[in-house]
Amino acid sequence: MVEEKLKRKIALASIIVIVIILLIFIIRPGIIGYTIYRQVKESNYSVEDYGESIQDLKTKLLVSDTNLSSCSAFNKELLTELEKYSDKFSECNSELNALKTNFSLLRADLDQKNEELDKLRNEKEEEINNLKLQYNLLAENLANNLCCKAKVDNPDISSYKIENNMIICLEEEGLDISCLK
Numbered sequence: 678m679v680e681e682k683l684k685r686k687i688a689l690a691s692i693i694v695i696v697i698i699l700l701i702f703i704i705r706p707g708i709i710g711y712t713i714y715r716q717v718k719e720s721n722y723s724v725e726d727y728g729e730s731i732q733d734l735k736t737k738l739l740v741s742d743t744n745l746s747s748c749s750a751f752n753k754e755l756l757t758e759l760e761k762y763s764d765k766f767s768e769c770n771s772e773l774n775a776l777k778t779n780f781s782l783l784r785a786d787l788d789q790k791n792e793e794l795d796k797l798r799n800e801k802e803e804e805i806n807n808l809k810l811q812y813n814l815l816a817e818n819l820a821n822n823l824c825c826k827a828k829v830d831n832p833d834i835s836s837y838k839i840e841n842n843m844i845i846c847l848e849e850e851g852l853d854i855s856c857l858k
Contacts, residue, residue: 816839816844817852819844820837820839820844820846820852820854821854821855821856823837823844823846824836824837824844824846824854824856825854825856825857827846828846828854828856831848833848834846834847834848834854835847835848835849835853835854836848836849836850836851836852836853836854837851837852837854838850838851838852
């Protein structure tokens with residue numbers, strides 16, 4: 678008996694729940710429809726005008742959905758392109774950094790070579806100056822020897838000049854000779 682009462686209570690509760698769910702599914706659309714109907718009446722629209730307005734809204738919604746789909750597809754394409762160019766930008770940036778590093782190394786090497794070249798140029802200029810001094814001293818000594826001997830024959834000889842790699846003894850003008858007596 679207790680079991681039967683319990684089964685009846687469960688069956689009754691199940692039936693009540695099912696009826697409530699059915700009422701919700703049946704009554705809810707009715708309530709929504711009635712509410713919309715009252716709003717239409719209050720807005721001074723006819724049901725046909727309201728239906729046309731809803732149809733226009735559906736058309737506009739469809740157009741907006743289409744535009745949104747187009748924009749979404751275009752946005753995806755742009756994002757793909759952005760990714761591609763972002764990768765290219767990263768590659769170029771890495772290449773630029775490598776070139777900057779290489780340039781810095783080459784610049785340091787160039788600076789070192791320039792320093793070595795300047796040092797070598799200074800050494801060579803000093804060497805050339807020494808050779809010029811030695812040449813001038815040698816030429817003066819040789820001119821003094823030659824012209825002093827020639828002065829024995831011609832006492833008017835007092836100077837010399839170097840022309841075409843030859844020493845020419847002169848009676849006037851030119852570089853003075855010094856003869857030791």
